[in-house]
Amino acid sequence: MQRALDIDRSRFADWYQAVVRDADMAESSPVRGAMVIKPWGYGVWEQIQQELDRRIKATGHENCYFPMFIPLSFIAKEAQHVEGFAKEMAVVTHHRLKNIDGKLQPDPDAKLEEPLVVRPTSETIIGDAFARWVRSHRDLPLLINQWANVVRWEMRPRLFLRTTEFLWQEGHTAHASEGEAIEETRRMLEVYRAFAEDYLAIPVIAGEKPENERFPGALNTYSIEAMMQDGKALQAGTSHFLGTHFAEAQNIRFQDEAGSLTFCNTTSWGVSTRLIGGVIMTHGDDDGLRLPPAIAPKQIVVVPMLRDKVEDAEVLKYCDELVGMLSGERIFGQPLRVHLDIKKTKPTDKRWNWVRRGAPLILEIGPRDAASGQVTYMRRDALRDGDRVKSITKPRQEFLEDVVQLLAEIQAGLYAEAKARLDGNIKEGVTDWKYLEDYFAGDDEEFKGWLKVSWSRPSGPDLEAVETMLKELKLTIRNAPLQQPQSFARCLFTGRAGVEEILIGRAY
C-alpha cells in the first residue's frame, strides 16, 4: 500500500521523526539541542498562542516581559530550586568577543563580575519584581503571564519534546491567602485541561504529581497527562502551588488589612512547544500529520488541477471565487483559514504535501468541477477507504453550507478517536506487583498503556523505594487524578491501606 510516509507507526520513534520532517514542522539546528521551528510548525504554535492567550487573559491575567538573564545569586536563593535546576543551565560569563591572535574569542577583559544564567524558568527574576510591586493587600492578587523562550540543557534532545531552547508561556501569581493561591493553581490546571481537549483535541487526565515529581520549590504540582499512540504518557502542562517558599526567599510581602506584614502565597504554571509534539503523537497516522482544525494554520487548502492548458484560467477563476466564499465563513470564533496553493509544482505533489502536513480539508479542483459548479475534496481525518484515497464530490452550494459543520466534525472525530484510546488503555484493578512486573516486561517499545493503582502515598525514603522499583521497569508515576473513588484497594507497593489512586506508565 502506498503511503505518504516511508515508515509507519510500528516504529514509533522513527515515525515521529519522519512526521516532524515530512510535515515540515521543525528541524535540528547546528546548535546542539536547539531546533528551528519552520513555518508550518510555527503556524501551529501561533494558533496555540492566540487561543491560550485569550483564555489566560479571560481569567484575569496580564502579559509582561522579564529579562531572560538571571543573576546567579537569584537562582541560589531558593534551595530546592537550585537543586532542581542547577544541573542544566546555560551560563553567560562574558559580554564581549575579541579577536586575539586571529581567533575570535570571549574577551578576558569583559568577564562578568557575576555570571548570568539564561532563564530555565522565571520564578526568581519575576519574584524579584513582585517584591517591588506588592505593598498592600490592595495590590493582590497579582496575576502575570509571560510568553518567552527558555533554556534547559538537554543531553538527549528530541524535536519539540525535549529541546535545549523552547518556547512557552509561564504564569506567575501572588495572593493574599493560601486558599486563593491553591484555587488559582487549580483554575489554571482546568484552563489547560479544557484547552488541550477542546482545542488540541487531546484528551488528558488532570491530577496531582507525587512528591518526587514536584517542581523544585513547589508544595503541590498538578499536571495534565496525555496518552500518545505508543501508549506512553506526555506531561502536557503543569501548575504549581508554591506556598510561601519563593515569597520568603525573595521577600514578597504585603501589608494585610490589619496592617501587619505577611508573605504572599505564589503560583506558577506553564505549557510549551512540547504540546506540538503531543499533537503529532496523538493525531498523526501512517500518511503523516492530521491537524485538528482549531489549530491548523490552514484549515482548507485548495489545489487547482492545472495542466498548462487553456482550461487552467477557468479553473483558477473558479478556485479564487471558492476561496473568497470560504474566507467569509467563521469557525471557533475566527474566520476560516483558507489557502490557495498556486506554487509551480505538480498537483499530485501538492496533494501529498498537504496530506503529510495534515491540512484538515484538501480540495482538488479540476476543469470538471469548475464547469459543473462542484467541489472535490478529501478529509484528512478519514483519508482512505481501505487503501484507496477517498475523494468526495459535492455541489459547491452544498459544500459551502456544510463546511463549518464538516470541520467541527473532524475536530470532534479526532478527539473521540484519542479519547477512546486513552479510556481503553488504562488498566485498573492491579493489586499485585508481580503482575505489573510481568506486564511491563519485554520490549520497551511495545504498546502498554497505563495502569491505575491504589497506593498509600508514601513519603521520603519509602517513596524513593517505590520510585526505584518503578524505574527498573522504566515506569514513573504520572499523577493522582483529581477524580478519585470513595474507597481504595491496598497499596500496590507497601501492602498498607490505600489512600489514593495513581496513574503509572512510561513517559516522554
Added chain:
Amino acid sequence: MQRALDIDRSRFADWYQAVVRDADMAESSPVRGAMVIKPWGYGVWEQIQQELDRRIKATGHENCYFPMFIPLSFIAKEAQHVEGFAKEMAVVTHHRLKNIDGKLQPDPDAKLEEPLVVRPTSETIIGDAFARWVRSHRDLPLLINQWANVVRWEMRPRLFLRTTEFLWQEGHTAHASEGEAIEETRRMLEVYRAFAEDYLAIPVIAGEKPENERFPGALNTYSIEAMMQDGKALQAGTSHFLGTHFAEAQNIRFQDEAGSLTFCNTTSWGVSTRLIGGVIMTHGDDDGLRLPPAIAPKQIVVVPMLRDKVEDAEVLKYCDELVGMLSGERIFGQPLRVHLDIKKTKPTDKRWNWVRRGAPLILEIGPRDAASGQVTYMRRDALRDGDRVKSITKPRQEFLEDVVQLLAEIQAGLYAEAKARLDGNIKEGVTDWKYLEDYFAGDDEEFKGWLKVSWSRPSGPDLEAVETMLKELKLTIRNAPLQQPQSFARCLFTGRAGVEEILIGRAY
C-alpha cells in the same frame, strides 16, 4: 498649575524617565541594561505586534523561530558583520552550574567546546538554514520573519531606547535576483513607514543611510527617522539590502532556470521595542503619556464615581451597560477595547492614573450621569482648557454614535501635531558649515531640529572626515530621503557639486 507629572518636558531626559515610570510602562531590572516591560507597556507592544504581523504576512512572509544561540564560528564568517557586532555580545561558555566549596558557579567540567553567543541579530543562523532550504529557483523568494528577543550589551542603557535585551521582529529573505531583493528591501521600508504613520501616529522620513551608518555587511541600509519632541532623531526601523555578502559567506545558492548554481541576494529588516520609546517621546505631554487609539491597550476607560453610597449600585449598573454597548463597536478593524476600572482606589486617583498612562478617552460616570442617561468624558489628547481639566458631557446615545469618529479624530490629531513639528523643524538651504557650527553650538539639550543639506556623497576617508566634523557637534547623518529634488546646492562639507540631500541631526 497642577500636572499629573512632577516634571515637564523642558528637562526632556528626566521627563522621559518620569513618563516611563508613571505611565507604568517599564522599569529597570537587577540585570544591568535589561528592562522589565510592565503590563501597560507590554500591552502597547502586543498591539504593535498584532498589526505589524498582519502587514508582514499580507506581504507574503511567514513566521518561523530560530535558535537564539549562535555558534561563535558563524559570527566569524562574514567579516564586516564580525566588526560591527563583535563588541557587544553575551557569550555563553558553560552549560551547567556546580556547587563548589559552598558557592554556586559555572561547572569547569561543563565548559562548551565552542562558545555560543546570544543572537544580536540572526542573519548568520538563519542564513545557515536558508543554505539547507534553498535548492532551486522554485524555492525563491524565501520570505521569513521572526519575533524574538535579542541581546546587544549596552553600557549606557535607557528604557526602551537602548537596552541590553530587547524584543523585535527580524525579517530575512532570499531572492533569485538583485532587483527583486532591492524591491523587497524598499517594500518593507514602506511597510514600516505606513505602519509608523498610520498606526503609531509617528510621521517619519524614509531614506537611505550613508555608507558609514550601514548595517554591518549590508550594501544598502534604509531607515525611517522620526523627530522627537526635543528635536532629536529616533531611528525607528531599518531595512537592509545585503547583496550576496551573506549568501557567499554561508553558501546560499540556487540552481537557476538554466541549471547553473548562483548565489542568492538576501535582505533583512527589523523594528523593536524601541518604537515604544518613540511613541512616548512623540506624543507624551506634561501630564504623562498620550497613546494613539490604534495602539492603546485600552482605548476607553470607564471610571465609576463610587462613594460608598446606595447610588453606587445604579452607577455600576449603568457603567456595565455602557461598557457592553461600547464593546460592540469596532475601530481600526478590531473591536473597541474598553475597560471598567473597579479597583478599590479613589476615583480621583483613577483619573490621574489613566491620564498618566495616556488612555485616549477617560469616562467619569457619576450618579447624575446614570440618572439622566449621559456620559461625562475627558479626551486625553486635549485634556485641558488652559490649566483646567476639560470634562465634556453628552447624552449617551450621542456619545455612542460619535465614539468611533472621536477616536479616529484623536488618532489623526496626534499625527497632525507630530507632523507639524517634523515639517516645521527641518531647516533647509544651509550651505555654509560655519552657520551650521553656530546653529548647533551651545546647550546640547536645546531644541534644534534637523538640517536638510546637499552633499557630494563622499566615500571612504572623505566620509570619515565628514563624520568627524559632525561628531564634534554631536551630529550624525540620519538618511538621504527617498524624495530628492531635481538639482542640488554645492556640498556643505567639500564644496564639490552636490548629488544628494541628506538629513542631519542629533539622535538617540
